[in-house]
Amino acid sequence: MARLGINGLKVGILAIAMLGGALAQTLTFWSWRVEDKEFYEDIARQFEAKTGIKVVYTPYKNTEYNTILASALAAGSGPDIIHTRAYGGLAQLADAGYLLPIDAKQVPGLSKFPSSLLNAARGFKDDTKKKIYGVPFATQSLGFFYNKDLLAKAGITRLPETWPDFKAALAKIKAAGIIPLANGPKDGVSLEQIFGVIGPMFYGGTDYFRELTAGQKTFVDDGFIKALEETAALKEFFPPNYAGIGYPEGRTLFTNGGAAFFVTGGFDIAYFRDNNPKLNFGFMPAPPLTRGGRTYVPTFADGNFSINAKSKNIEAALKFLSFLATPEFGQQFTEKLAQASAVPGTKAKDPVLQQIMEQTGYYGTPFLTLVGFRYAAPTGTELLRSGLQRMILGQATGRQVAEEMTKGVATWYKPFQK
């Protein structure tokens, strides 16, 4: 009797546990995208309706996210689904063994992503480099945004078609008493972006990037140095008091209709539209050096959806990732967040975003410092930013900066260590 009782109890517990498991399997999902909470909660509802698996989305403050996530992972806890950064940001979690490697068998949609995007989801160590640790969620591309009304006011009726024409147009705008370029050097962010947009024309875009990563070339290269010099030379078109202008100040200036051009990425379209619905703006890649020449749109993957290697719900997590790799999800992402989803073939409602996505298809090239050189300190990014800042102050030449970048990156970048 007693035995039966205990066995009965065991069966009962088991049944309840199984029932509970089936009824309320819940995935936790952490992110730094506070502004996208509503969107992901809607996605979670759709996913639950399909599979019965609940997803709880918890965003943290952008600047605190890395720390919160890294400490949770180091303590062996953390969420099932992790919104990870791309390239170096993901690689260091992958290298530490925190992320689950995935393949196209587990996440069928993965095979449709171009390999350039999947590179954003690889580790950096020799063994983790071969595996994929997440589904990319967005691609970002950079270029010149322009204020149509201000261009008309300055008497510029056609967009300049070559780089020399473009600089002449900037001079004309300046002469008309309008600030030509909203960007400034203070935090270095905009300098890196300007370099990313105009640099590829001078250093030879994707071919040079390949040679860099193969160790055939370094930054000490005539084209690269020329790109640095052209970037620094744009300072004559920066706003007044430009030393105090960083990325946020420049963005505010352009959004309020205070400058004709602003170099940034498609990620700012939503900001422009939200903060100044009347802003009449368009997008153009850097005009080529000569008429009909080659131009480039620097592009990068913004981040990934990854799975915690210690998750107890790996099967359900893989199902969720598979859903996040479908065109169904991608299309909603592009439409509702006004960002270019990484899922191939989505269409944007916003005409400017749609144009950027198309031009990225034609002219895309890796955003050099971000895609290739943010894997360890000192990053190519920080060396480039501070180098360009010194060039603008007249404290360094392009060649010196190129040499310093090569020397700094060579401390951790194997292709440069020969």
Add this chain to the structure above:
Amino acid sequence: MRLERTLWLVIFLTPALGLMVVFTVLPAVTALGYSLYSWTSFNREAFVGLENFRKLFSFPFQSDFLRALGHNLLAFVGLMVVQNGVGLLLAYALWRQPPFFKFFRATVFLPVILSLVVVGFLWLLFLDPLIGPLTKAANALGIASFAPLGDPRYALLTLMLVNAWRWVGFPALVFLAGMNNISEEYFEAARLDGATEGQVFRRIMLPLLAPAFTIIVLLTFIGAMEWFELPYVMAGVSGNPDKATDTLGLMFYRMAFGAASEATSNVGVAAAISVILFVIVGVGSALGSRVLRSREVEL
């Protein structure tokens, strides 16, 4: 009786001591341990001895480290002169009991109770290159390009001045309390002997203020070496522009937790920085305290 006294001491000291051990001693010792290991992200890996210290003192981290340390020391000197110097003068002015004495005393101390983040953003607005009133005034006065926070020559100085603006009430109050503690008899005696006000200030007041100086100098030293919040709020985690406002605190934070979008952390080297910072602050305060105390005179 004696046992009971000891028992009471233990009872009263234990909570504070416990908190100190958990939140001060343990982290310091742990950081020392951390600095001896190699790290991938927040994963502790192999024991590497002093390798992280060697890395910190070689290319490419050495120049950043020395520059940041230099900025901390500059901040100490600058804040001693500006913040505490002005604080002393203000205290003296208040001690002379000017009209509206209570109003001025409150005003001088007011910024101290404001949140540091609020102060930082307030001054960012004042100095905004597009809409800042100070920028507009400077431009109107004929300074074509005015952006002290964006110019590596002035950025650190600007931060020091903002820091002084916020903190000046504190040394002023400490000095004022010290001055009020000095018996009026000394001053009267000196004046009867024909001393001028300047002589009274230099020869009587300053020496007798030594205990207040000890406290202020030590607190300024510790504050300057651990300077983090204001540079972080006003110049960002990379010490913009071009690391002109970098401090050891910022460098530690960057190395340990990475800049938000890059997430390239280097916990081992960061721990090495924190150990060195701990030693500098510990040894510096102990030495400073010995030297300064030996100069104090009994009232």
